[in-house]
Amino acid sequence: MKKPIVSSGLPLRFSRHLLAYSLILTTVAACSSTPKIAEGIGDIRTELNKLQANNELAILAPAAIKQAEEAVRAAEQPVKDEQQSQHLVFVADKKVNIALAQAQSRFAEDQHKVLAKKRDDARLDARTTEANQAHQDARLARADAADARQETTELQAQLTLLNARQSERGWVVTLGDVLFDTAKADLKSSTSQHLTNLANFLNKYPARGAMIEGYTDSVGSEQYNLGLSQQRADSVSHFLQGKGIQSNRLSSLGKGESSPVANNESASGRQQNRRVEVILTDTAQAPQ
Numbered sequence: 001m002k003k004p005i006v007s008s009g010l011p012l013r014f015s016r017h018l019l020a021y022s023l024i025l026t027t028v029a030a031c032s033s034t035p036k037i038a039e040g041i042g043d044i045r046t047e048l049n050k051l052q053a054n055n056e057l058a059i060l061a062p063a064a065i066k067q068a069e070e071a072v073r074a075a076e077q078p079v080k081d082e083q084q085s086q087h088l089v090f091v092a093d094k095k096v097n098i099a100l101a102q103a104q105s106r107f108a109e110d111q112h113k114v115l116a117k118k119r120d121d122a123r124l125d126a127r128t129t130e131a132n133q134a135h136q137d138a139r140l141a142r143a144d145a146a147d148a149r150q151e152t153t154e155l156q157a158q159l160t161l162l163n164a165r166q167s168e169r170g171w172v173v174t175l176g177d178v179l180f181d182t183a184k185a186d187l188k189s190s191t192s193q194h195l196t197n198l199a200n201f202l203n204k205y206p207a208r209g210a211m212i213e214g215y216t217d218s219v220g221s222e223q224y225n226l227g228l229s230q231q232r233a234d235s236v237s238h239f240l241q242g243k244g245i246q247s248n249r250l251s252s253l254g255k256g257e258s259s260p261v262a263n264n265e266s267a268s269g270r271q272q273n274r275r276v277e278v279i280l281t282d283t284a285q286a287p288q
Contacts, residue, residue, distance in 0.1 A: 038085035041075045041092065048072050048096045057103035060110070064099035071095040158201050162194075169279050173198060175236065177274035185231035187239060195236065198278060199243030209249040211279040212236050217270035218257045230254025236276050 214229030
């Protein structure tokens with residue numbers, strides 16, 4: 001009969017237990033030495049990806065973002081040393097935060113520059129508008145002054161044509177006794193041109209009115225002279241109205257032999273006193 005073979009001289013059951021224990025130790029040792037990815041690097045990668053996807057920020061800190069990318073990739077590599085892994089995660093997190101802070105800071109600076117430029121442009125536009133308005137006002141003022149000078153020149157020419165004279169009451173146009181026959185109130189046809197010039201003036205300057213005053217010499221009774229002077233003033237008023245001058249712009253008054261301008265003792269003096277005076281007013285409504 002053959003005898004059982006026993007190696008090492010140990011019982012068979014004990015040998016089996018020893019072998020299993022050795023396998024467990026080997027497995028534990030193998031697991032403890034397997035490289036691992038650092039905890040928390042996933043969140044850091046997410047933050048970096050957000051920064052890289054933000055076109056407004058990514059272009060402002062390219063160098064810092066590149067350094068952050070390199071640090072994150074290094075931390076994403078499995079390492080056996082846990083302390084080294086934590087250090088790589090710390091560095092990656094810091095690099096990502098630096099890149100983000102740098103991009104945000106430069107973005108804020110750019111926005112400040114944009115706002116400052118807008119304010120400067122607005123101030124420049126305001127000054128330009130103000131200057132343009134000043135030029136426009138000056139141009140209009142010059143144009144108004146030129147128009148006023150032109151109007152003054154034209155007015156003076158019209159007054160000269162009428163032989164008007166300046167008085168305390170305004171501009172006075174004197175129509176001598178050549179307008180009427182002796183003791184008559186009807187206008188002579190030969191005098192129509194002078195009165196037509198007066199009508200043209202009043203039509204040209206509708207803001208003006210006319211006070212028409214009739215005068216006589218001292219020949220005849222005072223009552224007769226008042227009536228005749230009134231009739232002659234009315235004749236001039238009717239002529240002007242026939243030329244388109246509204247009646248509310250005209251007033252007529254007979255003053256008889258009052259207010260003579262010459263001595264009634266001579267024929268020439270009496271001729272000067274026989275007259276119609278037209279006072280040109282500065283308002284369209286003539287005093288009544």
